[in-house]
């Protein structure tokens with residue numbers, strides 16, 4: 001299977017949080033004062049930059065001191081500099097987000113005959129864009145982003161009880177240290193990555209960031225991966241990855257979640273078990289052999305499918321994040337594909353018919369190809385098909401679809417389709 005020219009970053013970032021719970025009350029009060037003042041200044045900067053943006057001017061990456069508004073504060077110029085960069089990155093993220101939604105809206109508007117679902121989705125997005133354009137971003141919790149100018153990471157502190165210290169200095173108040181303990185995740189990242197100077201400090205934890213170099217990917221193998229509620233992951237390599245490290249199936253955990261009372265301790269434990277299972281499954285993909293994975297691009301999960309009890313607890317986004325995170329580590333390209341007809345199309349002859357699928361089993365009504373439904377979907381994802389538009393097919397019409405085009409069912413000409421038989425248990 002061919003692999004597209006890849007556009008990947010040379011490096012990627014991984015983060016970990018270390019708890020501040022070992023610090024005494026006095027330090028926490030000091031930190032509280034600092035965070036509060038930082039947040040107050042951040043708000044001023046956000047307003048200032050939002051004004052710049054609203055007048056159609058570009059919000060820069062970095063600001064010189066003389067370009068900044070004058071603030072009455074005990075914070076030093078150094079820390080204010082970090083603060084305004086923080087504000088600027090928040091606004092630029094907001095602008096990107098608006099662009100992203102606008103692209104989807106434009107896409108729907110290009111379609112001359114959108115479905116009701118698409119029109120509803122479009123109006124919902126337009127509302128959201130309007131709200132985002134009218135109000136500047138706000139920071140949900142007080143967090144401070146600082147670098148080596150104000151925070152020194154000490155990896156071999158003199159204190160015996162702690163193996164990690166963050167020295168806060170030049171902050172406009174007496175300098176003080178925050179004591180921390182390196183946990184397993186920190187050590188794992190520290191072993192292979194480069195610890196970066198920039199940290200994020202909140203009232204509960206300090207987040208450290210590590211930079212990793214991407215290894216070149218010399219593989220040339222592309223697979224399709226179906227993400228499902230029943231089997232978690234199914235690959236076009238005929239692999240169903242569906243159990244956790246103890247051999248417990250993903251769907252069993254999902255069933256258990258439904259039976260628990262929402263918000264109870266055991267419910268939350270089950271959610272954790274589900275996420276652990278997900279991570280375990282994602283790790284089991286043979287990343288070292290791959291150059292590309294193809295997955296369904298489900299943009300609006302809640303809207304596009306009926307929500308039943310189990311589906312409500314499906315951690316689709318989490319699975320996606322885990323897939324993207326590992327693909328980044330292995331330098332594997334993730335291609336998101338339109339999920340249209342993925343579950344209805346026969347991966348063997350290309351026949352598309354809703355009746356081909358019956359829950360977990362797939363049986364093609366045209367050629368008889370029979371297999372597991374998720375496996376069939378994953379092969380569909382791995383195939384390079386003609387870019388079909390939904391509007392090209394009359395509603396309810398059955399058809400054949402392959403790499404070169406489509407043919408409505410019942411027409412005489414032969415389907416120019418692949419014909420490999422494959423049975424999956």
Ligand SMILES: [Zn+2]
Nearest residue numbers: 346349364367
């Ligand atoms: Zn078929």
